[in-house]
Structures are given as structure tokens and as C-alpha cells.
Amino acid sequence: MALVGRSVPRADGPAKVAGTARYVDDLTRPGALLGATLRSPVARGRLRGIRRDPAFDWAGVTVVTAEDVPVNVVALIEEDQPVLASDEVRHAYEPIALVAAEDPVRLARALRALTPEIEPLPPVLTVADALARKAQIHGPDNVFATYRISKGDAAQAIASSPVRLTGRYRTHHQEQLYIEPQGMLAFWDANGAHLVGSLQCPFYVHKGVKRTFSLDDAHVDVTQAVTGGGFGGKEEYPTLLALHALLLAKKSGRPVKMIYNRQEDVEATTKRHPCEVTIESGCDREGNLSAVSIKVLMDGGAYVTLTPVVLSRAALHAAGAYRWEHVAIEAVAVATNTPPNGAFRGFGAPQTIWAIERHMDRIARELSADPLELREKNLLRVGDTTPTGQFLKESVGVQRCVEEARKASGWDKKRASLGAAAPTRPVSALLRRSAPGSSAPRKARGIGASVFLHGAGFTGSGERRLKGRVAIDMLRGPSGKKPLFRIRTASTEIGQGTETVFRQIAAEALWVSMDRVEFATPSTSVVPDSGPTVASRTVMIVGSIVERAARDLFARTENERQKGGGSFDDAALRLLAGKEPVVSEKTYETPGDVVWDDETYRGDAYPVFAWGCDIAEVEVDLDTFETTVLGFWAVQDVGKAINPLLCKGQIEGGTLQAIGWALNERLVVEEGRILNARMANYIVPTSLDAPRFTTVLVEDPYSMGPGGGAKGIGELPMDGGAPAIAAAIEHATGIVRDDLPLLPEDLFAARRTGT
């Protein structure tokens, strides 16, 4: 059959291009009201009340406040976040009340007729203020979480190293900016609560609803609508929106649809955590790395949400793709009175990889070494151990990634011929002084690289705790002759290709064509809990369960065929003629040798890592300081590409998000409020900003991966883009930036201060 490894067209493609795929805003129910949210205008304060304008005609308008919430917590890692603020308001845009009305005009008027009465309190707006305990806003010390990782004696080893270097690297917020804003449709009936929405993780929403309304499993149904992008932004946030819509539906007795507009979505939903990383390293004059000490500081925002898990992933990726004998990592996340930060593709790793990659360039600069050679010399290999003591026993394709990227991009030649140091390009002179009327080129070109890794699957004992499940049913086909198969999983299709890839994996294992394998719409009443659609775990972890369930059904049918004869289909029909439904449900089994200790933070942080090398070639306009990406080579070790076209699509899309983070995107936050929450002023890359990508898939298979060795790659491409761009700008202009973003004004400022 050989379906795996083939770029079959995506299964959900025809409906999407025909415009018939139904996203949540395309759905409604008879009698549905529209819902909206009243939000806090201030970063911190005490809620004294909500004034309702007596002149407004409230007939037909439903208003929900904290008093209407049965259990006023959003069930996630900690239960510190209320569904609606009742006492202290902890961030701007925090939900205070909800309204529902028949039509958008009435709704907008009703919202304006409500005024929150808030007595402002002094907010904590920066990480520094949080650490200084300017006000106490979370626990005794405003700290959400702290992790420490250590191997050897870093302090001592750094002190005795011939080359000691220190740097501090900062990264900024990033908005997911999925093009479909968040939305949810809710209703109640005799069977309980029903939700249909734009979401990544049906069972997260399920859990939140059960908790807030004290319902059991059977009385909550959460169904995913076709979802217009997520990137982590629809991981935890939809739970809150679902609770809001359900509250309004309950009180009004009508179905309620809530669709955020763009501004509200940017303001209120989670973003990538801003981060500051300080790195101190020791190596010898030849560039052999020996020791590193890393401090990570993250701004979690006003509530815990997923911050501890993001922080953990940040810490676990902080030492990069390199061999260090001695490592000390300390990671701390604090609370501030800003909208909670949360999941965004990469989940903490892009922040620390930015830092370690910029630091590698710092070392290369100090040693006058070729940055790619320095990296190559120190790459992790099979047989090495990571900072947590994880022994890398297979699938470390990073060396090949570097080699292929070097070749494909023409690194050696470009490194010598482009750049500030190139004799034909006196960029440093150009930078110092503009030369009016001079014909000298006012543009400088350069090339830069990054090398990175991304742990696939949940961190630490996550998968072992989670025990993801998948079921495959054997069903009678429409003709009654050819049985069909139906995959039931909570892993959602959010554009990345889950449906197609799962059908490929199952069809291959069942030896049937793909059109005989269906993908059930993820609905909590229909599918088992496969765990959330996050953490680059869908293909690698859940896909491997799909494969096992499919193999099991195949074996059972084959067994029947050997007993009773006939074809595979005959045997399958005989099985279907029995009383019991023919179904195989499998649970994820963490490989026995994957061991993790949460207490000491030692062991196998991830079942396996995916690896990559990115190379960017840029041109910087020396008058405007605009950067154009002329070429981008993304070479990534994916284990095995189940569907190369979709896989490359993930890499290109993720890489462009990383490039946007570096070159286009800047969230302007003042007094805890976002000043550019619109697409007109929060700028993401367009087709004209995007480079032409050369994407190369390296396949160093992971023995436990499905389809012959697939690894998770959803997030990997987010990790390498920004540092590769920064390195290329440095090569082109000599401007060294340790902080993101790299907008023209940032480069201009860096040129002036020489930092």
C-alpha cells in the first residue's frame, strides 16, 4: 500500500477550498442569542459593583455576573483563575460580566450600559516589580514556579575555563493571531451541557465545565468545530470562553454563541511569555564547550494557567543542542497584573533557544570562529547525555541537518563573500555615516545559522500520567460488502493535518485504502481521551496509538481469515456479524526505559527529540534598517515524514511565525493594556515578507514512532527562525542584537548604542 511517506492530498481539503467546511461562526441553533463580555479597564483593582444603566431597556437581555457562577474557578493546573472576577481584578480585560441579546446591535448597547465600578490598586507590571514584591499578587513571593536542573559543577567549571562569557537575552510577547478568532456555541438540554467550538483540546474544556457546573462525564459534551488555526492559542483559553457561553445559555434558557472580534481576541487571550535569559559559559580557546549556567525569568501574567509547564519546557531546552559537561539551570516564572500568558507553539523553548543560539554566536565572535563550525564541534550525538542526564540512544539527526543546511545554503561561500567583514562591502563605514549622493550600495547582505532541538510529547512523566487512548471501530460499509474503519480520537485537526496523517497511518496498518478509514469528529461523547492536541505529541504519541489499534484490528481479522477462509473483507464481515461491536481501543504505553523524576528534575525529559538547523540569508537596508529575508533553509530531522507535503507545510508555516516574531511583530503593552490589538497595527508577515523556503526533511527514525519512526515536529520549526535571522543581520551589518524583536527601530537603536 505504501501510504505512509506519501504526500496524499489532505482529507479535509475539498470542504475547505469549497467553502463548505463549517467553522463555529458558520453554525447556529434555533433561537440562539449572541453573547459578549464586560472586561476590566484597569490592570488591578477591587471590584465594587457593576452599574446597570437604568435608562436602558433591559428586556430580552441576559446579564451574568460572578454570583451566577456555581463554582467560580477555571479548572486547569491550579484553580486560581475565576470564571468571572468577583472581588479583586487582576489584569486589564479580565472578564467581569457577560451579556446576551438577540442581535449584535442590542448586544453592543447592553454592553455599553454596564459599567464596572473598580477601585484601582497599584499593579505589578514588570517581572522586576514582581520579584521585588512591589505588591503581593500571588502566594508569598509572586512566584508561580521554579525549576532547577543541574549536572556536574557548573560554577566551578566556568571559573576554571579559559574563555568565560556572559550574556543576557530577552524575548517579547507574541500573539498567535490564528485567522479565525475564538468562538463557542453553547446550549443546554436534558442531557446537560453542550458545546461546539473552535478548540484544540476537547477534554480540557470538558474538565472545566464539569468542575464549574458540578456535572459528571455523561452530562457534558464538547465537540470541535472546524478550527481556523490554534498554535496553542486554543489550548487552554477555550475553556474560559465555553464556561462563559454556558453561563449565558443557562440563565437565558437559549443557545448562546460567542465569537470574539479581533481586538478582543488579541487583548484578552493568552500570548507567548516574555522571557529574560542570562547565560554564563566556559569553554576553551578551540571552542570546546565545557560548562554553562543559565537563569530563565518568565512573565506569567495574572494567573497560573499553563505557565509552570511552559517554564519547564523552557528550562529543558535552555542548554540547546550541545554537549556540556557541567550545567546549572534555574528557571523562575512570576505573576504580573497583565493578561495571562499561555501556550504558543514552542511553549517556552523558542525563548531559551533564542538565548542559547545568540550566546553561541557570542562565543563564535569572541573566538573568531565560524558560527556553524563552533556549533558542529559541540553537537549532541547518540551516546551523549543531556543536562537532565537523559541518555540519547537513537534518532539524533542534528549532524546531518547541519551538513545538509550548510550545503544547500552555500554557507561557506556566502559567509566569506557577504557580510560586514567582507572586504568588498565596507558596511561598518556605511553604518557610521551616511553618504548623501554616494553611489555606494546602501544595502548589506549576510547569512546566519541556528541549531536547535525540540522534545516531542509531554514533558517528563506527562505521557505516563495521561495515558492517551484511541479507538478504531470496524463498521459495515455503505454497500455492506467492504467494511469501513473509523478512528476515534480527541486529537484535533487544526490545520496541521491530523486527520489525513492518522488516516494514512491506520490505512497502512490495516492494508486498506485511505477512503475506507474515517475520522470521527472529536466530540467528548464519542471519542476517548487521547490527551490534548499540544506538545508536538499528536503524530508521534497519539499516532502510535492509532497504529497499534489498527494493527490489532488487522491481526484479529487476519486471524479470522485464517480460521474461516475467504478474503480479508469476508473475514471482517464475519467479525461484524457477531453480537459485539468490533472495536480496538488502545492506551499509550510509555516505553519502559523512559524514566523521569519530577522531584530532582532528572531523567528522560522527553521520549525523543526532533532536531533542526536553520540558515537565513538577509539584506538590510542601511538607510531604513528594514530587513528582507532573501532565502531560508530549514533542514529538520523529523524521524520519518508520514506525509512530506504536510510536514513541509508545518515547517514553513512555523518558521514564518518565527521570522514574524523577529522581524514584524511587537505587542505594545502600557500599564498592562495592549495598545495595538488590531491587525492594522500588530503586523504579521504577508506573502511579500515571506522568503522562499528551502525545506529539507532529514529522517533519522525514532524506533517507537509510528509509520516507521515519525517524531513530533509541530513546534520544532518555531525554535530556530529568530536566532538565524539575528545572526544573519549581525553578519550583514555588524549589529549585534541580544533582544527581540529586530524591527527597523530596534536595529537603528542598536547601531547607535553599539549594543
Place this chain on the structure above:
Amino acid sequence: MRIAFVLNGKKRALDAPPLARLLDLLRGPLGLTGTKEGCGEGECGSCTVLLDGVPVNACLVVAGQCDGRTVLTVEGLGTKDGLSDLQDAFVKEGGAQCGICTPGILMAAHALLTANPQPGEGEIRESIAGNVCRCTGYQRIVESIRHAAKERASRESG
């Protein structure tokens, strides 16, 4: 006000406030939800439709402006079981991921290929510069459009 126009090749007439957004008419009373709203202010392009053959943002066009004109939406390109060559190319070449930007991009690309059957990569990128896609990195979109143009050319020459 009474508005009459040709929508996807068929004459339609309906009553609407003159300042109602074309986007709301399409998605509401006309039942064509293929046209999407991503920003409501002319920035994302996911609501792109063709007005007399020219790409416009349906969130910025008001009902009154459509009277007596022709409007083409994604539903007018083809159907799920009878995709146009351009739609088909997007499926085969990976031009759609989450798909929310896709109808708008298809309309922009359709207008491009009608005016310029053999566009270069720069022209393709220019034609969709008003359509934001957060999923694909644009490369597969460009390839899809290029592929459709190539297929058309080979059909015509063969």
C-alpha cells in the same frame, strides 16, 4: 433598501439597510458562509470576494455599493464534488491548512489568473499580499496558484 445584483451567476434581490456590510449579507440572509471574517477592518483578506471581477474586502463594502453589480464568492468557483482547477490545486499542493484564509485567497488568485494567466512568482505574491495566512508560510499557496496556471496553460496548448 432593495438591492439587486448577480451573485455567483444568479440574479438575487433582497431588502437590506444600505449600510449593511456585504459580508453580513452573504453570511446571513444569503446563507453563504464560505466567506470568512478574520478582522472586520480590511486587514486580513479572509472576506475577499470579487465585485465586478475585482477583489474587495466584503467587510468594507456596504450593501448599497453592490446594487446592479456582480459578486463572486468561493461558492461560485466550484463545489466540493466539482472543484475548480484552482481549488483542486490548493488541495493537491498543500495551499490550505486550517483553511480559514483559503476562500479569500482563492478569490484573489482567481482574479489574478483571469487577468494574467501566466503570472510570475512576484505577481502571485503581490496578488495575495492583502490576504494574511498564519498557517502555511505562503509557499504552498504560491505553488498551488502556480500549479493551476501551469495546468491551464498545458490544457490550452494540448
